[in-house]
Amino acid sequence: MKFPRIHVFVDSNCPALLSGKVSAWVAPSRLVAMLSPKSTQFSPAGASSASALRWWRAERELRTPEVQIIIEGELMSGLMLGLGDYIRDIYYLADQEAIRQIEAFERIHLQHCTFLRSVIKAEEAFDSLYTALSEKDPNHEGLDTSASVEIAAELDLSESPSIPNVLAELADRCAADLSKLACKERKAA
DSSP states (O other): OOSOEEEEEEETTOGGGGTTOHHHHHTTSEEEEEEOTTOOSOOOTTHHHHHHHHHHHTTTOOSSOEEEEEEESOOOHHHHHHHGGGEEEEEEEOSHHHHHHHHHHHHHHHHHHHHHHHHHHHHHHHHHHHHHHHHHOTTOGGGOOOHHHHHHHHTTOOSOOOHHHHHHHHHHHHHHHHHHHHHHHHHHO
């Protein structure tokens, strides 16, 4: 892998994506890949990490699917002008340390997904328990509860979860660091 490597996230409705001009617009830099939102094929190093970071930066709900354009070299003005307002985010990976930074974020993201799956399993277990208790004693008054209340009580929690907010802040800081690197490179050029 050569550096710098730039990940440009573009609204998939951008007509320029189908024009065949993107390769020409990135020259003399090299177009590494254009990954569609559902792409499971060739995915260069850092692509899934950049996608995880982008997912959190887009408030975990992308309004429209995005294409990830990966470039080795400099970000050319022709590409910026050609894609225009369809550009949603740009991550500038100056070196291996930047790759490690977004890969660390991706690992945290995956751990959070594992945690959420555990919560879903706990909710399913509660629903099963609740159903069994209701069938055994349908008139029991103490069964007026929900999975979230019961899980919070079992875990001695009294507040709403803060991890999603922490991850969103971490994603913003990570992206800001990548943007600072891009600004330094542009000034140096």
